[in-house]
Amino acid sequence: MNKISIKDLNLYYGNGANHALHGINLDIPARQVTALIGPSGCGKSTLLRCLNRMNDLIEGVKIDGLVTLDEQDIYQNVDVASLRIKVGMVFQKANPFPMSIYDNIAYGLRAQGVTDKKTLNEVVERSLRSAALWDEVKDRLKSPAFGLSGGQQQRLCIARTIAMEPDVILMDEPTSALDPIATKKIEDLIQTLKQKYTIVIVTHSMQQARRISDRTAFFLMGDLVEHNNTNILFSTPADDRTRGYVNGDFG
Numbered sequence: 001m002n003k004i005s006i007k008d009l010n011l012y013y014g015n016g017a018n019h020a021l022h023g024i025n026l027d028i029p030a031r032q033v034t035a036l037i038g039p040s041g042c043g044k045s046t047l048l049r050c051l052n053r054m055n056d057l058i059e060g061v062k063i064d065g066l067v068t069l070d071e072q073d074i075y076q077n078v079d080v081a082s083l084r085i086k087v088g089m090v091f092q093k094a095n096p097f098p099m100s101i102y103d104n105i106a107y108g109l110r111a112q113g114v115t116d117k118k119t120l121n122e123v124v125e126r127s128l129r130s131a132a133l134w135d136e137v138k139d140r141l142k143s144p145a146f147g148l149s150g151g152q153q154q155r156l157c158i159a160r161t162i163a164m165e166p167d168v169i170l171m172d173e174p175t176s177a178l179d180p181i182a183t184k185k186i187e188d189l190i191q192t193l194k195q196k197y198t199i200v201i202v203t204h205s206m207q208q209a210r211r212i213s214d215r216t217a218f219f220l221m222g223d224l225v226e227h228n229n230t231n232i233l234f235s236t237p238a239d240d241r242t243r244g245y246v247n248g249d250f251g
């Protein structure tokens with residue numbers, strides 16, 4: 001089943017000056033990991049941001065085409081705040097709030113008016129467990145989140161997203177600032193999370209796409225060149241441009 005469907009999507013920056021996405025068509029299946037790859041500036045992050053309407057925040061952006069979540073058009077009659085809860089996002093650089101580990105996770109629920117201590121405690125523990133961070137932080141929940149390592153901070157941000165019970169988690173190069181050990185932990189976590197969530201990840205690393213994604217989409221200068229099962233896309237790409245990229249001829 002497709003969780004997200006993208007049809008004939010065009011995006012222009014600068015009131016039409018830069019046509020950044022050219023008629024993109026892509027289906028994103030539920031509870032799988034879809035990787036978006038391609039050289040710098042090809043439009044991967046732009047497409048990712050279309051999926052929870054983060055591009056709305058950029059002045060001069062124009063979008064046409066259709067993006068559906070559970071077959072509902074996310075650009076029509078949708079409450080954007082609710083959409084961004086359903087479609088959570090994790091960024092390249094971990095961005096914990098300047099507060100305790102506990103308060104980072106409880107923040108979103110409290111903003112929705114949840115004050116019951118028991119409920120908050122349960123959600124904090126469940127979210128930290130789901131993000132494979134509980135054992136490392138359970139004795140210092142009241143300590144500042146900035147005291148965590150970079151990898152722990154990124155898992156905290158994933159836990160914070162999970163606490164809001166999203167359906168989809170968008171990740172924009174979530175490990176590019178991390179060392180190989182912290183990267184491995186996040187990659188393992190992504191494999192666990194996909195049992196429950198639909199994950200779309202932008203990555204510069206073809207090795208990472210191969211390791212963790214079920215499907216891969218290759219972009220070049222605003223075009224979606226090819227998308228397929230990850231093994232097929234890397235082993236027998238249909239398009240010469242994909243073959244050149246995955247062989248390392250350019251990038």
Ligand SMILES: Nc1ncnc2c1ncn2[C@@H]1O[C@H](COP(=O)(O)OP(=O)(O)OP(=O)(O)O)[C@@H](O)[C@H]1O
Nearest residue numbers: 013014018020039040041042043044045046047058
């Ligand atoms: N906020 C913005 N305002 C104007 N143009 C933008 C903005 N963000 C991206 N662009 C342009 O859109 C095009 C695609 O950029 P995008 O960041 O989506 O590519 P990318 O594949 O994610 O690149 P990278 O891997 O370097 O992050 C580029 O031409 C870029 O300059």
